[in-house]
Amino acid sequence: MKFLKILFSLFSITFLISCSSKYKSKITFMVGGAPNEVAFWDKIIKEFEEQTGIEVEILKQPADTDQRRQSLVIALASKAEDPDVFLMDVIWIAQFSRSNWLEPLNKYLKMSSLSLDIFFKNVVNEVDTYKGKIIALPVYIDGGILYYRKDLLKKFGIQQPPQTWNELINYSLKVQNFMRKKIPNFYGFVWQGAQYEGLICNFLEIASSNNGGVVFNNRKIILDSPQNIKALELLRAFIHHYKISPPNTFTEMKEEETRIYFQKGYALFERNWPYAWILHQKDDSPVKNKIGIAPLPHFKNGKIASTLGGWHIGISRYSDHKEESWKFVEFILSYNIQKKLALNLGWNPGRKDVYEDKELLRTLPHFKKLKHIFNNLIPRPNLPYYPLISETMQRYINASLANKLTPQEALKLAEKEINFMIKRYEE
Numbered sequence: 001m002k003f004l005k006i007l008f009s010l011f012s013i014t015f016l017i018s019c020s021s022k023y024k025s026k027i028t029f030m031v032g033g034a035p036n037e038v039a040f041w042d043k044i045i046k047e048f049e050e051q052t053g054i055e056v057e058i059l060k061q062p063a064d065t066d067q068r069r070q071s072l073v074i075a076l077a078s079k080a081e082d083p084d085v086f087l088m089d090v091i092w093i094a095q096f097s098r099s100n101w102l103e104p105l106n107k108y109l110k111m112s113s114l115s116l117d118i119f120f121k122n123v124v125n126e127v128d129t130y131k132g133k134i135i136a137l138p139v140y141i142d143g144g145i146l147y148y149r150k151d152l153l154k155k156f157g158i159q160q161p162p163q164t165w166n167e168l169i170n171y172s173l174k175v176q177n178f179m180r181k182k183i184p185n186f187y188g189f190v191w192q193g194a195q196y197e198g199l200i201c202n203f204l205e206i207a208s209s210n211n212g213g214v215v216f217n218n219r220k221i222i223l224d225s226p227q228n229i230k231a232l233e234l235l236r237a238f239i240h241h242y243k244i245s246p247p248n249t250f251t252e253m254k255e256e257e258t259r260i261y262f263q264k265g266y267a268l269f270e271r272n273w274p275y276a277w278i279l280h281q282k283d284d285s286p287v288k289n290k291i292g293i294a295p296l297p298h299f300k301n302g303k304i305a306s307t308l309g310g311w312h313i314g315i316s317r318y319s320d321h322k323e324e325s326w327k328f329v330e331f332i333l334s335y336n337i338q339k340k341l342a343l344n345l346g347w348n349p350g351r352k353d354v355y356e357d358k359e360l361l362r363t364l365p366h367f368k369k370l371k372h373i374f375n376n377l378i379p380r381p382n383l384p385y386y387p388l389i390s391e392t393m394q395r396y397i398n399a400s401l402a403n404k405l406t407p408q409e410a411l412k413l414a415e416k417e418i419n420f421m422i423k424r425y426e427e
């Protein structure tokens with residue numbers, strides 16, 4: 001009996017050793033996104049594991065940026081060792097760096113072949129630098145764009161995508177009246193109106209396209225301006241007056257809901273980020289080869305505006321595997337992987353050099369157009385308490401879309417509440 005026990009223990013030890021010897025060490029990577037994006041990370045990670053012998057466990061998150069932030073904040077605020085490395089929305093970085101949750105990357109960069117010169121200088125300076133230290137690096141850059149049905153515009157004799165919001169309304173009404181005979185729930189324009197961060201991106205775009213915006217000046221936010229009121233009125237009118245946007249716009253529409261609606265062939269125009277292109281163009285997509293992209297429309301005397309979004313990679317200050325995590329950062333930002341992310345997910349690389357890649361431009365010719373649209377990117381306020389500002393704006397703007405407050409009431413109340421909060425933070 002004793003002999004059997006010893007034999008069994010020996011077996012277990014050998015088994016354990018052989019299991020753990022495949023990898024030198026293990027890191028945890030927290031990431032979310034649309035289902036196809038999360039699935040693609042599994043592939044990328046396998047490649048990294050094979051190349052380096054470092055195992056990566058993915059802690060998967062949903063697509064909604066606010067939910068992604070919450071799960072990360074819980075881990076970082078409790079100084080947990082995991083996750084070691086993660087993606088951050090551009091709007092969280094100020095909060096994360098002020099909270100001292102991010103490992104400065106300068107000492108790793110010094111010994112690395114990765115040079116800061118390959119990134120967009122203004123992005124690195126304005127977003128990824130805190131107190132003179134690099135605390136994150138851009139994985140991809142986002143901007144809001146207009147997707148449109150080329151085939152339907154042509155059918156109705158419309159020469160080019162709308163340049164003004166009035167044109168968008170007119171084209172929408174014309175096409176949707178006809179299309180509803182066959183598809184009763186066909187709508188002119190789908191966009192993100194649910195109560196979450198995406199709504200702020202949509203609001204910022206339309207407000208800026210009317211020469212308004214989310215202005216932060218002298219420690220005060222200005223929201224209640226005639227330009228912004230007009231912009232919010234228009235967003236509301238899309239749903240309730242012109243009825244060119246579905247009634248669930250303010251209850252349900254986030255990126256994926258919008259993308260799926262348009263992809264099914266139920267809408268003429270869609271506001272979304274560049275990731276939707278690859279999915280719309282998939283073989284089983286009903287809109288394959290029927291779509292185009294354009295800058296978002298603007299008010300008559302306004303200008304083209306697109307919200308600056310995107311995701312950056314950083315290492316936790318509490319990570320117990322910082323060297324290995326840096327290897328992972330280097331890998332994700334390598335030319336090869338940045339190109340793969342662009343080709344497979346339609347992401348706009350954080351590195352400049354990939355934009356010149358011949359294969360990339362051949363496979364995704366719309367990248368050239370995106371470059372032009374990306375000249376008009378508008379940032380959201382880069383403040384450590386931005387999530388609180390956004391949360392308040394989301395509540396009031398969404399209430400106005402739900403017809404519970406007029407646009408002026410909503411913006412006035414949001415401005416008052418936010419300025420009260422800023423005062424406490426800045427004291």
Ligand code: GLC
Nearest residue numbers: 065089090142197198309310
């Ligand atoms: C995209 C953008 C991000 C933005 C989010 C809003 O993920 O990259 O910056 O905050 O959408 O839903």
